[in-house]
Amino acid sequence: MFEELDTLFQSPTIKPSFEKVHVILALFIFEENKDGIGRYRLQKELLIGSGTARSLIKKLNEIINFITVLDDENKKKGHVLTKNGMNFLKRIKQKIPLIEGGDPSELEDIIIKSEGFNPCFCLIRNASNKITNGIEQRDAAIKIGGVGATCLIFNGRDLIFPSQIISENEKDQMRVANTTFNYIVNLFDKKNSQLEENDVVIIGLDENPEKARLAALNAALTIL
Structure with a gap:
């Protein structure tokens, strides 16, 4: 699914310090910022160094033509997705339609020590x-x-914790409480992303919201 990204990591000298998760998240961020986004902002969003951000932008631009400099004299220069970049991201979003922050107070029954974490x-x-x-x-x-990250599976009726063997007595314990389930459904509905049977919900967690986003997406990439 990510074969087009392989050339970004090929180098006769030093391997790039960014990872696949940074590349894919960068594409989501470029899409959200249709007026363009610069290197310094991208660096903060991805939690990478200045040199790494510069290298990532250069490779996305020059090697696989996924981004280009915004050509608008009336706006501050930044990079935007090209048609190639938009088409690639469209394929990604068929599998990962949503990356969204949430309220930790709504997840206390499924996340230990949720207070202070995003x-x-x-x-x-x-x-x-x-x-x-x-x-x-x-x-x-x-x-x-x-x-860390918590995984949930939608079985068409409930969100449940993953387990290969579930006895009848354990089924209720593996099911997410109705209040939490309703919160997640409503959050997704607001982003026009309804749960479908056999979907997986991954909740990345960290004190830093940007790091929680990276955690969630990197966990998601393990099942694509």
Whole structure:
């Protein structure tokens, strides 16, 4: 799915210090900023260094032609998605239609010590068969610097925690409470992203909201 990005990481000398999650999140950010976004803003959004941001922008522009400099004399210069970039992101969003921050106070029944942390939701379409127990996704979130990640599966009726074996007595314990479920559904509805059977919801967590977003997306990439 990400073959077009492979050339970004090819180098005869030093391997780029950005990762695939930074590239994909950058495309989401460029789409959100249709008036253009500059290197310094992108650096803060992705939590990367100045040199890394410069390298990422240069490669996205010159190697795979996913972004270009905004050509508008009346606006401050910044980069925007090209047609190639928009088409690639469109394919990504067929699988990941939503990356959105949330309210930690609404998630106290599913996230231990949610106070002081920022959750970020990532919706992945039709990926429940790629989830086992959520440990791989949690590890991916931690690897990118987040505190962790929680995975939920929509079975067509409820959001449940992933488990390969669930007895009848355990089913209620694996189900997310109605108040939390309704909060998530309403949050997604506001972004025109309704839950569908076999969808996966990943909640990245960190004190820093940008890092929580990276954690959620990096966890999501493990099941694509």
